[in-house]
Amino acid sequence: MNFSYKSGIYWYRRDLRIGDHKILKTASQQCAAVFPLYILTAWKQQHQWTGANRQQFLCECLASLAANLNTIEGRLIIRHGNALDELRKMIIETQADVLYFQLDPDPHGKLIEKAVKVMCEEMGVKVHAEHDVSLHSPDEILTGGAQPYRVYTPYSKNWLAKPKDLPVTKISSLRTPPHISSDPLPTLAWWGLKPNNATTLEGGEKAARQRFHHALASRIGEYQKCRDIPALNATSRISQDLRHGLLSLRSIYASIQSANEAASSEHKNGIHIYLKELAWREFYFAILHYYPEVLESEFSPQWRGLPWDQPDEKLVAWQLGRTGFPIVDAGMRELLATGHMHNRVRMIVAMFFTKDLHYDWRIGESWFMQHLIDGEIASNNGGWQWSAGTGADAAPYFRIQNPWSQTARFDPQGIYIKRWVPELANISADKFHQAPIDGRPIATDYPLPICDHNRERLRTLALFKKHKDQQR
Ligand SMILES: Cc1cc2nc3c(=O)[nH]c(=O)nc-3n(C[C@H](O)[C@H](O)[C@H](O)COP(=O)(O)OP(=O)(O)OC[C@H]3O[C@@H](n4cnc5c(N)ncnc54)[C@H](O)[C@@H]3O)c2cc1C
Structure with missing residues (x-):
């Protein structure tokens, strides 16, 4: 096989899967060796924006990702510390020609990306970064005058009407060489947090896929009727899976489309309303992208x-x-x-x-x-x-x-x-x-x-x- 690069790093962030992973797939096709990397942030004990529940889930997702990567001749490399420093070290250790990653929707993540791009340029390393956190990137869904929407309903109409990409095929091999060291997979103790045994949800890509397919087969048809009743298990319960990128929106959309073809007209309605909820998620990504000031102040x-x-x-x-x-x-x-x-x-x-x-x-x-x-x-x-x-x-x-x-x-x-x-x-x-x-x-x-x-x-x-x- 002819590769464009000898060595590439795939920097995992919030896309902790191997299935339908467009950018990882590109890395696997372009590089003779791919080094999948996850960098653990260094905060301890308290964080204004996260806590034990989400970090516990993250630990499970990373363990599952490590196992999944092994099935495609990959090996997850964990490093602790500041993203910029750790990436620099990894680029030197692996003699990487190229760094791949998924673009982050959050302002803080975007700031880091900017610094990473500058560093890579200085080091002569190519960067391949793409949007893949949602079906449509914010700049794909704009008004007729090419302006961002400020209101959901017209946004969702445009979103629903746009053609969607198909899932990408399975990755065959990453060929990660064995010589690069990894820190251990994290436990909550790394952040100085104590488990509160909160969630009963299993982390990882396989569990997420099962959750989604079970919900689609058993509940989404009735979604319109039952979604507002908190006593019922009537929603899909995949938000944490989307948050951690365990599921790809392309695959979700493709499964929804097939379910829709076989559905009764009442169930088609439920499926349609469910799709509109997914559009809410993307609407809010677009709002944060175009109006990042919402994190500090009122949108209006x-x-x-x-x-x-x-x-x-x-x-x-x-x-x-x-x-x-x-x-x-x-x-x-x-x-x-x-x-x-x-x-x-x-x-x-x-x-x-x-x-x-x-x-x-x-x-x-x-x-x-x-x-x-x-x-x-x-x-x-x-x-x-x-x-x-x-x-x-x-x-x-x-x-x-x-x-x-x-x-x-x-x-x-x-x-x-x-x-x-x-x-x-x-x-x-x-x-x-x-x-x-x-x-x-x-x-x-x-x-x-x-x-x-x-x-x-x-x-x-x-x-x-x-x-x-x-x-x-
Ligand atoms: C005050 C407030 C805070 C919220 N905080 C979050 C949050 O931190 N993270 C989060 O994912 N959702 C948040 N939501 C939206 C929504 O409550 C959750 O997405 C939903 O409860 C997750 O359960 P589910 O996966 O069963 O959703 P389902 O009803 O099955 O919906 C499917 C998916 O559509 C998306 N979705 C559904 N409703 C919304 C919505 N109103 N806004 C954006 N996306 C939506 C989610 O990705 C969800 O997983 C918040 C809503 C409110 C009112």
Whole structure:
């Protein structure tokens, strides 16, 4: 076989798979030897944007990736430290002619990429970097005037209509030579974190594929009907797999298309709505790409400088699921117990945080990032800004969800609530649909609501209105 290069490094980042991996496949075709590399970051104990749940999942994914690479004559090389330093060392050790990697959607990752490209140029090493985190890169989905969209619906129409790439074929061999040393695969101890045994989800590419195919075969047809009911296992549960690149969007899309061909018209509808959710993910990547300032400030300029309250003891009540609002507490406890929270409940707890407690969405955003296994900067920021009423295609500020009526609508029998708030296991579900009318806690050891939703709703309306008027 004729190769263009003797030696190439594949720098793994958030694409921890070997299947349908376009850039790794190119590396395998262009290089006589490919060195797959993962660099572990050096932070310890605490990180504003991640925590034990996600890192535990990452450890499992790396172990699985190492095993998978062995099946294609590859060997995962782990290095600890700063990306730039470790890449420089690896380039020298392997005498690499070329460095391959998938472009990162996050501003921090992009900054590192910039420095890496400069370094490679100085060292005379070629760089092959491509977008592959989503089906369409942000610059593929633009308005007729070649502008980025600011609103989801027209974005999604354009996204749905665009032709999609087919999966790439299996990689046969990476031919990684044995002489380059690797640090051990990480455990949580590397970051000084303790496991909280949160997730029951298995990491790694094979488990992710099984999760997705099982969901597609058994649930996605009914997605439209059931996705908003948190007590049901009605969604696909693949967000952490997409976050870590265990699944490729090309393969997912191809499987969805085949399922669609065989589906009844009702199921076709469910599949269509599911596809639109995947488009939300890509919409938020596009927003972060074109408007990276959303990480610091409100997407909608009119809401910058809103006077949020200083956090007090109510913040801890929210974090620990002790607010006295059963649906909010169930969601926050599900998050602590599993590193996951149902989408409907994410909206409820985030709106409660910003509209009932009047706290700055950035604080809630960071708490989610620390605990979610699927913590994804773009979607998390998008979801928080949507809920706060400050984001792209946001719920307008005057549309404030009432946690009591949301419960009556989406968890009428309190099945989800009772699962996560054991103190309420024997309480009649109608008690979860309104604040206690007699002013007494609905169960022993369960707190009274920490605020009055109706009063706080009015306060939010007044705060937003005043701010709006001041902008004129
Ligand atoms: C406040 C808030 C914070 C959020 N933070 C995150 C986050 O950190 N990471 C994350 O992946 N999602 C986040 N979401 C979106 C959504 O809650 C999760 O993607 C979803 O709950 C994951 O479960 P699932 O895989 O079963 O989703 P499904 O319902 O099966 O949807 C399939 C996939 O579509 C994508 N998707 C679905 N809904 C959304 C959405 N509203 N926005 C963006 N993508 C979506 C996800 O990739 C998801 O895996 C957040 C939503 C809110 C309201």
